Amino acid sequence: MALTLYLHPLASFCHKVLIGLYENGTAFEPSFVDFSNPRSAAAHIERWPVGKVPVLHDSARNRVVAETSIMIEYLQQHYPGPVQLIPREPEEQLDVRLWDRFFDLYVSVPMQKIVGDRIRPEGATDPYGVAEAHATLETAYDMIERQLDGRSWVTGETFTMADCSALPALFFGSIVHPLGEGRPQSRDYFERLLGRPSVQRVLAEAQPCFKFFPYRDAMPPRFLEPVT
Template sequence: MSLTLYSHPLASYCHKVLIALYEAGTDFDPVLVDLADPGDHARFLDLWPVGKMPVLRDDARDAVIPEATIIVEYLDLHYPGPQPMLPADPDLCLEARLWDRFFDLHVQDPMQRIVFDRFRPEDQKDRIGVAEAEQRLQVAYGMLETRLSGRRWCVGDTFGLADCAAAPALFFAGMIVPFGEDRTALADYFERLLARPSFRRVLAEAQPYFEYFPFYDRMPERFRTLSGD
């Protein structure tokens, strides 16, 4: 098979690419990378010395493609599915890229800062940094509430790149810092993402690893038993 995706089922940026692959129905070989295994880690660094997942290897084009957003765009260009991940209209395309970056920089990033802090020893906790990250999420949620009001998807009329970014970002962030009862447009949007078969499949595949998520105690029961059907 031409395409090989190096990823981990609990990594949210990997979820973003998997959603795009499942949306398009693109065949690929998944390779689980265990960074805690020295041999596995060394082999992955040979492929991409930066050491960040996901990474796509395309044997047919002799290409190694890192970074989730770039992988989704690469797949859209060379292995397109029935529905493009990026709009054909140039202005909408810029909008899609903007909101993709928004979810990565203003939802994923603060969420991950809070998650990584949970792993630190008690005397090395960054309480100020965590409080700042929580505030950043609240600001992002407020902006998304405005953005999503009256919209089905984040950009345009169809599911696309920005929604691939939104699904895993909101899934994990919402457990750590809830959206709030007054953000109904954001909550409804998240439910539409959760109903998407591609995202449900990703979450179903990740379920055996959920117990390793440091905020597993906050995970709603429905996520622990979610079916990929």
């Protein structure tokens, strides 16, 4: 098999790429990176010195591909499937890339700041940074609510890379900072995302690791129930 995706099942950015792979039924081999295992961690750092996941390896082209948006673009270029996650029209491409980055930078990143602060040692927490992260999420949620007006998906009527990015961002983001009742379009959009078979598969695979999520106590019970 040409493609190997190095991942951790609890990592939100891994979920983004997995959704893209599952949307198109792209064949790949998942490889779990165990950062608590020195050999596994060292092997991954050798592969990608930044040490982040996911990382995609294409043995057919002897190429390592990093950064989630680049991976999805690479897959569309070299392993296209029935779902075109990046549109052909240039202006539409810009919209998709903008909202893809928006969810990564203004929802996922502040969410990770809040989550990471919970597991910091005593005396090393960053209350000011966490407050800033919550404020960023409030602003981002308002912008998402406005963007969704009249749209089924975040850039229109077609599911794209931006929606792949939105699911993990909103899934974990809404746990640490709920969407609230005043954002009905965002709440409906989140439910539409949860209805995608690709999303359901990703969350089912991740569920055994939810017990390790630092905000597990805030997870809605429906995400902790056994998947049948």
